[in-house]
Amino acid sequence: MSSCTSSPETKSESPASGCGCGHAVVFDGASVGYRRALMGVIAINLVGFAVVAVGGLMAGSASLAANTLDFAADAATYALSLWAIGRSVQVRAGAALIKSASLAAMAAGILCFAIWRALSGATPEAGVISGLGLFGAAANLLAALLLVRYRNGDANVRSVWLCTRNDMIQCLAVAATGVAVGVTGSRWPDLLVGVLLAAVFLRSAWQITAQARQELREAKSTEANRDFVTHSRPSTSQL
16 A cells, blocks of 8 residues: 555645655545534535525525525535545546536526616615625635635635635625615616626636646546556566
């Protein structure tokens, strides 16, 4: 067994710790501390979804619709991340790709909702938007504090941090949107922020996809090299 091999419980939590074999090991989330942090973040997102969903329906806001979808998708995809920990590179990268696809789908949904709101002409409730935006920011700040030490790692781990960071930025933007709607008496600040948040989701989806594909290529290359060495080694009967 290689001296680089380590169990999920003994593997360093550092995102790029050395294993004594001359190369870095990317943190794959296989630690008790990370699992506990991730379970806490899942619980935070479930509570956030329930609260913001009710308020978003009351306010009729595109930015809050984005927030609601994000809390729901995060809870589901973080559960997927938890399941993928300790599994093969292919499984972990596949989980990251699913999260990337969910972000892209949310972006499309938010854009469609923003267009519908623009056509309907109704102005959302400014106070509800700001209040729920601040609530979401506080929830995601707590989640970010749980995850900050795990912000670097493989595509599966990295995607969790990127989503949480984006969520905090998003919620602050939503809170500011409520103020802008209240001051201007217009629906357009809300619609503009909804579109900008969709763009942020698309960018994160691209980043996660690029890293996951790179990890899959590296895993495939490593497997090919291992097969080459195994099949090119002379058998005992040939010696």
